[in-house]
Amino acid sequence: MSFGDAEFDVVLSSAVMHFARDEAHWNAMLREMWRVLAPGGMFFARLATTIGHESRVKPLGNRRFIMPDGDERFLVDEPFIMAATRDIGGSLLDPIKTSVVQDRRSMMTWVVAKAR
Secondary structure (H helix, E strand, C coil): CCCCCCCEEEEEEECCHHHCCCHHHHHHHHHHHHHHEEEEEEEEEEEEECCCCCCCCEEEECCEEECCCCCEEECECHHHHHHHHHHCCEEEEEEEEEEEECCCEEEEEEEEEECC
16 A cells, blocks of 8 residues: 555455455455554454355365355454454454355454554
8 A cells, every 4th residue: 555654543444355365465455454554543344254154155275265145255264363363463342243144145343453
């Protein structure tokens, strides 16, 4: 991104991160959004997850799955998100939550604070 370090108090990522090609791409997107977040800031992400559809998604490898609605996406789960939270040095502001969209997909909300 063309923004400087720590320019924003809040970074929102809504329905973006599940378009990552692979884990390296996902991590690069996360690190870039974290870079522009100011100390004490809030990162809010809404992204696709396996949670709630574990038996209905088809793994393709490299965290890519075919979802019940037929779309192919990069999907996360709780251990992956908790590890990412630790890796960036963040802390959850709210427990992760998942909405199950009948016969289509599951979407997670992930809300993280950046240390001051």
